[in-house]
Amino acid sequence: MSHEQTPQIHGATAGGQDLDRADAALPARFEDPGLPEHRLRQADIDPAADKRAERQVVAMFALSVIGTVGFLIAYFALPPGETVASMRLSNIALGLSLFLAMFGIGAAAVHWAKTLMSDHERQEARHPQRSDAATREAALATLREGAEDSGIGRRGVLKGAVVSAVALAPLTVAVPLIGEVGGDWNVSKFRHTLWERGKRLARDPSGEPIRAADVTIGSVFHVIPENLREADHWIEEKAKAVVLMVRMDPRDLKEPTERAGWSYDGIVAYSKICTHVGCPVALYEQQTHHLLCPCHQSTFDMSDGAKVVFGPASRPLPQLPITVDDEGYLIAQDDFDEPIGPSYWERLR
The missing domain is CATH 2.102.10.10 (Rieske [2Fe-2S] iron-sulphur domain)
Known part of the structure; x- marks a missing residue:
């Protein structure tokens, strides 16, 4: 039995030595590969594509505005009546217009971020929670740079579209709530x-x-x-x-x-x-x-x-x-x- 076991023991020892040599060959730490090479988007290199993307975002915000206006019209012009058909028509009109109002803002925000806003990846070392004055000033400068990259300051139509859509969208919730003020609250x-x-x-x-x-x-x-x-x-x-x-x-x-x-x-x-x-x-x-x-x-x-x-x-x-x-x-x-x-x-x- 001892002669049969000896090769297994030597083999295990040799294998352990191989593992030790492999561990010794590993580096103490891995080098940071860094960020991948930045790839320019079509809107970054083609002014026509940039303008087209801006028009698309404006159109989505406009769709949201149309949805909000449609919701208000449906709320007042198509109240649920006494029949199943009238209730179905009212619910469909309110649901579709509310979908357009909310979807328009969401889709526009996503498309804006993907095509017009800066997509450069940035790294920042972790610092204590409260930074010194110089670091805070640098952060503010970064925010100003981001606002500049977004183009909101120089895109007047886009700025008007986003303000209009975001300002009107809450009406889809506020108007029905206001409409219930003074309503029938007799739970008895x-x-x-x-x-x-x-x-x-x-x-x-x-x-x-x-x-x-x-x-x-x-x-x-x-x-x-x-x-x-x-x-x-x-x-x-x-x-x-x-x-x-x-x-x-x-x-x-x-x-x-x-x-x-x-x-x-x-x-x-x-x-x-x-x-x-x-x-x-x-x-x-x-x-x-x-x-x-x-x-x-x-x-x-x-x-x-x-x-x-x-x-x-x-x-x-x-x-x-x-x-x-x-x-x-x-x-x-x-x-x-x-x-x-x-x-x-x-x-x-």
Whole structure:
């Protein structure tokens, strides 16, 4: 065994010597390679290209100005109406114009920096945080040099374009905020919906009333109040009144005594508005009876009072008490017993 091991030991020793010689050959430090050779851009050597780049930047700032003006026009001329089509048109007009206002400034700033501003790489040694007077004066000189390199002082049209675009862009935020001053801040309206005693449950969006006999175990219905479109501001009212209704085996229901009569033969109805931030919950899993909010994954147990079993929601979904009328149609016994949706200052729970 010793004769077989000897060559391995000598080999290891020879290898170690080779490594030592390699380490000795390495320099104590690497030389700084310095900055790569500066390559001039087309705008640096061609006055026509320089002027063309300036016009392009001005055009982008002008696009931003057009977007801001378009946003103001859309805000006042195309308010969201009572129909889905009018709301869609208003949102599209506001969204596109806001995109142009913000994109124009961003694209112009990037193009300006890449084509017109100085692109020389500079190095500066690290110094104590507070420099002496001479160093501070040198820094100011560097800033003045950078301003000179940017050409902002001698490019009058460009200067006017950037000032106009940057000055007008905040109007896309300020005008809607100012428009809300004096608006309807009555949050108590969230305490009540269109549901009332005797109001039939109808399919969303057809508005067809629902018979209890048509709701099979495991089925899910998206529900709105009957004759919803006859109400004033029906879109806003729908946003508060939407309900998700399911039917399960009555033996699977865990109902507290005070809510024993709120369901009908295994059919339960709960607000569709998540109690976290108000997203619509609509993903129902039949085997577990769990209802999932797609926004932040809050999960509610429909068989146990829609209690939260997972996620950031802090309260169960409000339950709509239901029964049937003489014709077998599902109807509401009353409105929700608590405000729907997320928390707000005035609500008690």
